[in-house]
Amino acid sequence: xxxxxxxxxxxxxxxxxxxxxxxxxxxxxxxxxxxxxxxxxxxxxxxxxxxxxxxxxxxxxxxxxxxxxxxxxxxxxxxxxxxxxxxxxxxxxxxxxxxxxxxxxxxxxxxxxxxxxxxxxxxxxxxxxxxxxxxxxx
Numbered sequence: 001x002x003x004x005x006x007x008x009x010x011x012x013x014x015x016x017x018x019x020x021x022x023x024x025x026x027x028x029x030x031x032x033x034x035x036x037x038x039x040x041x042x043x044x045x046x047x048x049x050x051x052x053x054x055x056x057x058x059x060x061x062x063x064x065x066x067x068x069x070x071x072x073x074x075x076x077x078x079x080x081x082x083x084x085x086x087x088x089x090x091x092x093x094x095x096x097x098x099x100x101x102x103x104x105x106x107x108x109x110x111x112x113x114x115x116x117x118x119x120x121x122x123x124x125x126x127x128x129x130x131x132x133x134x135x136x137x138x
Contacts, residue, residue: 006037010046014039017050021057027100039137052134056127060104061097062089080125084118085110104138 014036022032032053039049062078065071081087087106091098111119127135 005044006040010040010049011036013046014050014053017047018054018057021054025057025061025097025100027057031101035138039134042137043133049134052127052131055131056135056138057100059126059128060089060100063097077125080122081107084122085114 011033015032018036019032022035027035035053036046036049039053040046043049043052059075059077062075062081064073064075066073078089081089081103085107087103087110089098089103090096107122114122123132123135127133
């Protein structure tokens with residue numbers, strides 16, 4: 001008898017929705033499983049968890065492409081993290097995007113010192129309006 005709120009079917013469904021994005025972003029399999037399991041525990045909807053994590057990972061990558069000229073630009077998530085919490089999503093030495101764990105770790109260290117409005121703004125910037133519950137579960 002399963003005494004846990006997360007089933008192997010839930011994990012499979014969630015991972016199938018965001019594993020490619022996670023892999024491309026340098027997230028190890030064990031980390032992806034951890035994110036899925038932790039959020040599924042509270043959200044209880046593997047489809048939403050998988051889609052939410054895909055959105056969050058993409059947003060935390062900090063990049064977008066300009067439709068006007070095709071240039072790579074900073075997205076609103078990177079701007080919000082920098083302006084609100086003084087977190088740079090880019091590694092100063094390499095110029096590449098930091099790992100999601102590093103960004104979330106820095107945010108976790110500063111989160112309690114942010115105002116309620118700042119916390120809500122960062123959560124919206126990371127997850128958007130439709131994935132804010134997934135951000136909260138992380």
